[in-house]
Amino acid sequence: MTSLTVVPAPLSALAPVSSRHFIFVYELKTQEEARSYCRQHYTDLATVENMEDVLTLNEMVDRSRLQLLKPPDGFLNGTWIGLYDDVNTWSWSLSDPTYYSEGQENYRNWAPGRPNNIRANQFCVWMYQSGQWEDYECTYRLQAICVNLTGSSETFVLTTASFTWEEAQQYCRQHHTDLASVKNATQNSQIAALIPTNSAWIGLNRQRWRWLDGNNSTFSFWKTLQPDNYETLEHCVVADFESGGRWADSNCDKMRPFICYGWAVKKYKIKLQLNTTIANLNDPVVMEQLLQQIALRVGRANATDLLKLSWVKDANGNVFNKTTTP
Structure with a gap:
């Protein structure tokens, strides 16, 4: 039987570190559109876990940029965060x-x-x-x-x-x-x-207010007389930075700026050596299967679903270079 010793196989790994950071997006979107944007570009709409987070957001917000935004309803009374009232959880x-x-x-x-x-x-x-x-x-x-x-x-x-x-x-x-x-x-x-x-x-x-990312934090920072579910249509939550970042419930279809959160990452490059009888390791299907197996092993060892792996290709578009040994 022929053994193929494969060297090198460069792998890029993006690993999350413990630093969670907030991103203000000064664009007007509904809560659903804001959620989709945050999940596509970062992690999710912001979860506010404690007063330290509140103070951080108050330091970060650019109030002059908020004042330039003109929602269709004429009222900019807050910025979307990831808290919502799931009225269908009976x-x-x-x-x-x-x-x-x-x-x-x-x-x-x-x-x-x-x-x-x-x-x-x-x-x-x-x-x-x-x-x-x-x-x-x-x-x-x-x-x-x-x-x-x-x-x-x-x-x-x-x-x-x-x-x-x-x-x-x-x-x-x-x-x-x-x-x-x-x-x-x-x-x-x-x-x-x-x-x-x-x-x-x-x-x-039914369940009370919940965070979109599944966080079970019970911290709250409501404005006086909030939430009130005005006209029984307010199932989403904004932070009002004219009131120190305190929260109010709001109609989810209103156009508001929003806050995402993400995780800082570190990039690593890893070289692997594989002994295998597979003829073409550069086959895209084979590479994807190998990547899934590696991700499963590394993810299990590090107890994280946030690790992102990808192959690094050479100038010829190949990942693997092989030498044949008896």
């Missing part, structure tokens, strides 16, 4: 997937015009005596509907005491199985019949 407190048949997790019986997230803080759901549902502030105190599960049997129970939604969830899990899920119209009528007056909590709730 889920049940009882999360066991085996409890639901196909489509049952998605049963809804909203009252007309609901959910509307008035004042941008309605993340929990109650049921009226009529059987219709409304989103509301989770801190409101109400009776709650719990469920007891025994095998395939389920029994709904109305609490005698009133709770916030989170207190109700804790109580139902401690004394029963969980807050009640509503899987179909029959169950909805069954639960509604238990509600003596007005309304009671059920197990539907």
Whole structure:
């Protein structure tokens, strides 16, 4: 068998370092357009994790350039950052997937015009005596509907005491199985019949404000009386540098400047020596497969998805130069 000793195989590696940096973009875009731009050119729209980030942004911003921008609506009240309110993340407190048949997790019986997230803080759901549902502030105190599960049997129970939604969830899990899920119209009528007056909590709730890049930071820096979800259309967030970088919710379709973030990188050149029987290592398909294998090994060793690898070609357009040995 012939062994091919390949030398050299130059590889370029861009490796991220720990320095995260912000980039102000003084162009007017919707939040979705800004997000796309940041992801194409950098990493994502900016995540603001702490007061140090706030101070950095206040030092970086060119307020004179902001003042020159003229949005179509005539108001430049902020700069997009990566925080948003995902209004479609409704889920049940009882999360066991085996409890639901196909489509049952998605049963809804909203009252007309609901959910509307008035004042941008309605993340929990109650049921009226009529059987219709409304989103509301989770801190409101109400009776709650719990469920007891025994095998395939389920029994709904109305609490005698009133709770916030989170207190109700804790109580139902401690004394029963969980807050009640509503899987179909029959169950909805069954639960509604238990509600003596007005309304009671059920197990539907949704996530609060989230960062586009998946960061789980809970830091917030809202302006007074914000967020307010004005006209129930404000699901994205701007930083207002006329107010020290404090945040306000805004309609995602508004045209605003924006802030991206990226990571500083270091470039390395590596020479590899491979012993192989593959006849043509300069075949683009072969080179891509090798690159994927190397990236997988290096990425696993360094626990990063941000490493970028590419081959370095010589003057003849080749990466590999081979010598044959017996």
